[in-house]
Amino acid sequence: MPEFSSPSKNRETIEAIYEAFSARDYDGVLKLCDPKVTFQIAGKSALAGKYDAGNFVSNLASKWNELSGGKFNLDVHDILASDRHAVALASVKFARGDQTLEYRTVQVWRIENGSPVAWYEYPRDLYQFDAIWSG
Numbered sequence: 001m002p003e004f005s006s007p008s009k010n011r012e013t014i015e016a017i018y019e020a021f022s023a024r025d026y027d028g029v030l031k032l033c034d035p036k037v038t039f040q041i042a043g044k045s046a047l048a049g050k051y052d053a054g055n056f057v058s059n060l061a062s063k064w065n066e067l068s069g070g071k072f073n074l075d076v077h078d079i080l081a082s083d084r085h086a087v088a089l090a091s092v093k094f095a096r097g098d099q100t101l102e103y104r105t106v107q108v109w110r111i112e113n114g115s116p117v118a119w120y121e122y123p124r125d126l127y128q129f130d131a132i133w134s135g
Contacts, residue, residue: 002112004083010111011081014088017109017116018076024065026057034115041121045133067133068094085110101132 005013013032020028030037030053039051039060046067051060064072072094080087086109093102103123110118123129 003114005111005114007081007083009114010083010086010109011079013111013114013116014079014081014086014109018074018079018088022074024061024070026061030056032116034112034117037115037117037119039119043123043126043130045130047133048130063133067096069096071095084112086116103128103132105129 017029017032020026020032033053035053037053037056039056041047041049041060047060047063049059072092075091075093077089077091080089088107088109089104090107091102091104093100095101103125105124106122108120108122109116110120
């Protein structure tokens, strides 16, 4: 049975992950997660699917960078944490051509033994999300 960390420790871990992510330090993100971490995005966009630590950088992060021109900005508004989960309320914004694209999202982290083991993205408007990330 997994052991659970304190909410404050979990929040600190997730804050550190978002700091690394904002710096585009994807290896740093993975170092803060369990080696078997998974990342899941629902929908029909180019990002939709399930990723693991082995293909996070080569598949998911590279798609984020390619489709946004490498200039997307993730703005984390708040992080809520318990002993088993952390939830980030966020918005993403970037320009593609002369268009500014933006959406709001909830990102849920499942945490076991002090490390994130799963991440799920739940956009506020999945149709908008799919359109934005379809290129």
